[in-house]
Amino acid sequence: MDLHFTADEPTAEEQAAVDGVATLIRADGSKRTYLLPVLHAIQNRIGWISPGALNYASRVLAVPPAEAFGVADFYGLLSTRKQPPAVAHICDDIACKVKGADQLCAAMEKLHGPEGSSADGKATWYRSPCLGLCEYAPAVLVRTAGEKPNDQLLASPKAIDVETAMRGRQIPQPILSSSVPQKGQPGLKLLRRVGQVNPESLDDYRATGGFQALRRAIAMGPGEVIREVMASKLVGRGGAAFPAGQKWNAVRLTSLPRYLVCNADESEPGTTKDRVILEGDPYALVESMIIAGYATGCEQGYLYIRGEYPLSARRMEHAIRECRSRGFLGDNILGDGVRFDIEIRIGAGAYICGEETALLNSIEGNRGEPRNKPPFPTQVGLFGRPTVINNVETLINVPHIVLEGGEAFAAIGTAGSTGTKLFCLSGHVARPGVYEAPFGVTLRQLLDMAGGIAGSGKLQAVLIGGAAGAFVGPNDLDIPMTFEGTRAAGATLGSAVVMPFDDAVDLRGILLRIASFFRDESCGQCVPCRVGTVRQEEILHRLHCGKPLSSPGGEVVLLKEVGQAMRDASICGLGQTASSAIESALARFPVFGGKP
Amino acid sequence: MSTQNAPDLTTPVPRGPLPILPPPRPARTVEITIDGKVVAVPEGSTLLQAARSVGIDTPTLCFLENLTPVNVCRICVVEVVGSRTLVPACSRTVEPGMVVKTDSERVRLSRRLVLELLASSVDVSTAPQFQEYMRRYDAKPERFGTPAPPAPTGERDASHPGHHHAPEPSHAAAVAQSVKIDNDLYVRDYGKCILCYKCVEACGTDAQNTFAIAVAGRGFDARISTEYNVPLTDSACVYCGNCIGVCPTGALMFRSEYEMRQAGTWDESKQTKTDTICPYCGVGCTLTLQVQDEKIVKVTSPLDQQVTHGHLCIKGRFGWEWVNQK
Ligand SMILES: Cc1cc2nc3c(=O)[nH]c(=O)nc-3n(C[C@H](O)[C@H](O)[C@H](O)COP(=O)(O)O)c2cc1C
Ligand code: SF4
Ligand code: SF4
Ligand code: SF4
Ligand code: FES
Ligand code: FES
Numbered sequence: 001m002d003l004h005f006t007a008d009e010p011t012a013e014e015q016a017a018v019d020g021v022a023t024l025i026r027a028d029g030s031k032r033t034y035l036l037p038v039l040h041a042i043q044n045r046i047g048w049i050s051p052g053a054l055n056y057a058s059r060v061l062a063v064p065p066a067e068a069f070g071v072a073d074f075y076g077l078l079s080t081r082k083q084p085p086a087v088a089h090i091c092d093d094i095a096c097k098v099k100g101a102d103q104l105c106a107a108m109e110k111l112h113g114p115e116g117s118s119a120d121g122k123a124t125w126y127r128s129p130c131l132g133l134c135e136y137a138p139a140v141l142v143r144t145a146g147e148k149p150n151d152q153l154l155a156s157p158k159a160i161d162v163e164t165a166m167r168g169r170q171i172p173q174p175i176l177s178s179s180v181p182q183k184g185q186p187g188l189k190l191l192r193r194v195g196q197v198n199p200e201s202l203d204d205y206r207a208t209g210g211f212q213a214l215r216r217a218i219a220m221g222p223g224e225v226i227r228e229v230m231a232s233k234l235v236g237r238g239g240a241a242f243p244a245g246q247k248w249n250a251v252r253l254t255s256l257p258r259y260l261v262c263n264a265d266e267s268e269p270g271t272t273k274d275r276v277i278l279e280g281d282p283y284a285l286v287e288s289m290i291i292a293g294y295a296t297g298c299e300q301g302y303l304y305i306r307g308e309y310p311l312s313a314r315r316m317e318h319a320i321r322e323c324r325s326r327g328f329l330g331d332n333i334l335g336d337g338v339r340f341d342i343e344i345r346i347g348a349g350a351y352i353c354g355e356e357t358a359l360l361n362s363i364e365g366n367r368g369e370p371r372n373k374p375p376f377p378t379q380v381g382l383f384g385r386p387t388v389i390n391n392v393e394t395l396i397n398v399p400h401i402v403l404e405g406g407e408a409f410a411a412i413g414t415a416g417s418t419g420t421k422l423f424c425l426s427g428h429v430a431r432p433g434v435y436e437a438p439f440g441v442t443l444r445q446l447l448d449m450a451g452g453i454a455g456s457g458k459l460q461a462v463l464i465g466g467a468a469g470a471f472v473g474p475n476d477l478d479i480p481m482t483f484e485g486t487r488a489a490g491a492t493l494g495s496a497v498v499m500p501f502d503d504a505v506d507l508r509g510i511l512l513r514i515a516s517f518f519r520d521e522s523c524g525q526c527v528p529c530r531v532g533t534v535r536q537e538e539i540l541h542r543l544h545c546g547k548p549l550s551s552p553g554g555e556v557v558l559l560k561e562v563g564q565a566m567r568d569a570s571i572c573g574l575g576q577t578a579s580s581a582i583e584s585a586l587a588r589f590p591v592f593g594g595k596p
Numbered sequence: 597m598s599t600q601n602a603p604d605l606t607t608p609v610p611r612g613p614l615p616i617l618p619p620p621r622p623a624r625t626v627e628i629t630i631d632g633k634v635v636a637v638p639e640g641s642t643l644l645q646a647a648r649s650v651g652i653d654t655p656t657l658c659f660l661e662n663l664t665p666v667n668v669c670r671i672c673v674v675e676v677v678g679s680r681t682l683v684p685a686c687s688r689t690v691e692p693g694m695v696v697k698t699d700s701e702r703v704r705l706s707r708r709l710v711l712e713l714l715a716s717s718v719d720v721s722t723a724p725q726f727q728e729y730m731r732r733y734d735a736k737p738e739r740f741g742t743p744a745p746p747a748p749t750g751e752r753d754a755s756h757p758g759h760h761h762a763p764e765p766s767h768a769a770a771v772a773q774s775v776k777i778d779n780d781l782y783v784r785d786y787g788k789c790i791l792c793y794k795c796v797e798a799c800g801t802d803a804q805n806t807f808a809i810a811v812a813g814r815g816f817d818a819r820i821s822t823e824y825n826v827p828l829t830d831s832a833c834v835y836c837g838n839c840i841g842v843c844p845t846g847a848l849m850f851r852s853e854y855e856m857r858q859a860g861t862w863d864e865s866k867q868t869k870t871d872t873i874c875p876y877c878g879v880g881c882t883l884t885l886q887v888q889d890e891k892i893v894k895v896t897s898p899l900d901q902q903v904t905h906g907h908l909c910i911k912g913r914f915g916w917e918w919v920n921q922k
Contacts, residue, residue, distance in 0.1 A: 064807030524818030
């Protein structure tokens with residue numbers, strides 16, 4: 001390829017940052033797949049992606065600079081304009097909004113000036129979508145660039161803590177186990193080690209049953225493992241509710257190589273469950289990925305972790321390194337000739353990259369734009385090869401299925417939703433956090449487990465499934481929290497977000513935030529979603545400030561038409577669900593001219 | 597037009613012997629039902645091809661015969677019975693037994709909304725085909741409010757992914773902005789850009805392999821850009837003009853056309869189109885010369901041109917100023 005570059009040259013630091021990643025490039029593989037890691041390295045070193053650094057990165061990876069720029073400019077955590085080295089991303093998304101996020105933003109504004117500006121040139125701040133730490137609302141991500149870059153996800157910090165973190169100092173964080181209020185309770189499966197077993201010790205993992213399932217799986221053989229997963233009726237936990245066994249089976253007759261991808265992008269507002277696993281039981285995910293890779297004939301796995309989870313990334317990196325050095329990853333796993341290894345990719349602030357095909361594009365070094373389906377990833381996936389992609393929680397069920405058998409697993413829960421489920425409780429509950437319960441538990445039971453409604457104590461509405469989910473009311477608490485139960489109630493289980501709001505919350509503010517979220521997170525590829533999410537926000541905004549274009553009724557008609565076009569004609573699930581929570585609220589509550 | 601120093605274009609370019617190709621494998625045909633009609637088309641055909649084969653005219657914006665389908669505009673969506681969502685006809689291939697509706701209420705609503713969403717945010721005044729679709733689907737973009745005035749120069753190029761200003765109740769957000777004029781050959785008026793990706797494809801692997809432009813930004817702030825929005829003269833652009841050739845809205849325009857339009861002298865009723873062969877090299881591209889007042893004002897090439905499918909290089913596209921010099 002004949003590439004053309006502008007005259008901008010990299011500095012020595014920028015060059016070193018790029019070179020540090022470039023050593024990973026393998027002769028037989030794609031260079032471009034290292035674009036996102038290289039951009040991260042530059043951002044972490046100098047705090048933004050400068051033209052000289054981008055030129056150098058493009059040269060090393062043989063990517064046209066216009067395309068590399070298009071990739072860098074896609075992600076919220078990368079900046080293509082000069083900005084101060086310390087940046088605080090203050091979550092003002094729904095769970096944090098009802099827990100004082102706006103006050104924290106006001107404090108930031110006082111110290112640094114309006115969002116994005118910097119009084120001293122050293123630090124700035126931005127509002128952020130959900131950071132996945134909703135049980136500690138309001139949450140803040142502080143990133144400091146430099147020789148020793150540091151990212152910290154802060155649990156309900158005060159403004160002074162944010163300031164201290166922006167000066168590069170470490171802020172002590174609450175222990176993870178308090179994100180799991182059920183810790184230590186008997187009967188937990190997926191959460192049994194979280195907060196109980198040292199997540200950095202491979203020996204402790206093994207001492208608590210670790211790698212037994214892998215040994216058993218290798219004894220069973222790939223076909224048998226897939227049969228058990230099919231018998232378990234395990235359904236994907238990432239939101240799309242697709243049967244895992246069916247997906248695995250679909251790649252069996254495809255040609256090699258194939259890839260396994262674990263989706264740890266967890267960005268659906270309100271969702272925290274995968275983070276708790278990544279931080280609290282990282283070896284379990286490694287073991288699960290090895291079993292999945294073994295069963296589906298994939299020798300290379302990718303783990304895509306959202307960029308807002310620095311501790312998760314560190315724990316997973318550590319676990320993978322340990323496993324590699326102890327023979328649990330590599331060319332001859334457990335001495336049985338099994339080959340499998342895992343490469344981590346860190347996201348950079350884009351909800352859409354959780355969509356499976358956008359995620360594949362992101363790994364490949366392209367913009368995180370979803371692909372049209374069909375073909376499905378099992379046919380044409382990563383680097384054009386057959387690919388199995390599963391959510392973190394889906395995968396960590398697999399060792400249990402292997403050990404206890406598919407049928408025993410299927411006996412837990414309901415006919416259509418088998419096994420146990422992780423639920424993410426936040427908003428107005430007394431004890432927010434991640435809860436594990438067998439499928440079949442009702443919404444009321446979950447709220448009770450979490451100590452009941454906090455705030456005023458009077459429930460107004462519950463958001464189920466996240467921003468792409470639906471609102472239900474106080475009369476809907478007997479909904480069984482299963483795939484089929486939520487569907488029958490006109491909602492969706494989604495990523496198992498359960499977020500109640502007390503009667504003091506202005507639901508209109510929540511709906512406006514959701515509309516704003518989708519406008520920000522649309523990849524911009526297709527018209528219904530790119531412009532529809534803008535128009536949806538505008539309509540709600542006009543209704544909110546009492547300036548309807550025609551009449552309030554006319555605006556609602558317009559809103560519904562936009563909703564239908566987004567649902568029917570968008571490429572991916574983002575656009576298809578961008579109106580669901582809003583429409584569900586209008587159908588149930590007297591907001592914006594909805595049901596009185 | 598002076599023909600004094602022009603080469604003689606009447607002699608046909610001699611052809612070499614045609615390569616001998618193996619006979620194509622007979623394609624299997626697939627039967628589907630479109631709007632109640634049973635249609636048999638070769639396996640691998642798209643729903644668009646199938647619909648066209650029975651005379652059903654399906655609107656397209658981002659599709660072009662000489663480019664890989666990107667299926668982003670969604671104007672071509674049709675209803676496939678059993679599918680949860682509508683599907684893009686331009687890229688979805690036929691499957692045996694498919695039952696397709698191309699003019700159902702759902703289809704019409706989505707097509708109308710696509711047109712309204714675009715026309716309420718983009719200047720479509722130089723996109724005649726688009727306007728014809730608007731009439732066909734009775735699109736009323738004004739339902740979404742008055743489009744916002746042009747953004748200050750550079751503002752849209754400096755957007756921050758994941759962040760936007762709160763909406764203005766008085767305006768519908770729009771992509772209006774000043775025209776980018778940074779070279780003598782063509783202008784870029786991204787206030788007219790519907791983001792169909794065609795120019796990016798033409799500049800990339802579908803034709804030119806130059807990669808001077810790409811999509812930057814995200815969501816409504818997504819836009820066509822060079823790296824850091826540098827002028828074309830600092831970019832990789834080689835001025836083949838193939839992006840202009842595929843642009844459906846006039847966002848990319850010959851500088852000559854742009855200036856005549858500004859001066860009010862552009863008059864298509866006074867223009868003729870003449871096909872000829874490019875005199876410069878052995879490829880022998882077909883040129884369609886658009887002539888007004890004895891001056892070439894624009895050069896295009898037919899999409900069905902066998903060798904280059906409508907793509908040209910800088911010489912054929914822009915190298916005719918000497919013809920205009922009397
Ligand atoms: C906008 C959007 C965002 C998504 N985000 C995630 C995510 O963060 N994590 C996830 O596992 N799945 C996410 N998904 C679902 C994935 O596309 C995919 O279905 C899932 O990763 C498959 O894994 P599973 O079958 O194990 O659930 C998202 C889907 C959409 C449309
Ligand atoms: S629906 Fe939205 S996020 Fe999905 S491809 Fe279209 S524009 Fe991108
Ligand atoms: S400039 Fe023209 S061809 Fe390029 S994306 Fe915009 S409308 Fe399409
Ligand atoms: S347009 Fe360019 S490639 Fe085509 S015949 Fe003319 S000089 Fe040759
Ligand atoms: S961390 Fe703020 S809403 Fe989730
Ligand atoms: S023409 Fe099919 S999506 Fe644009």
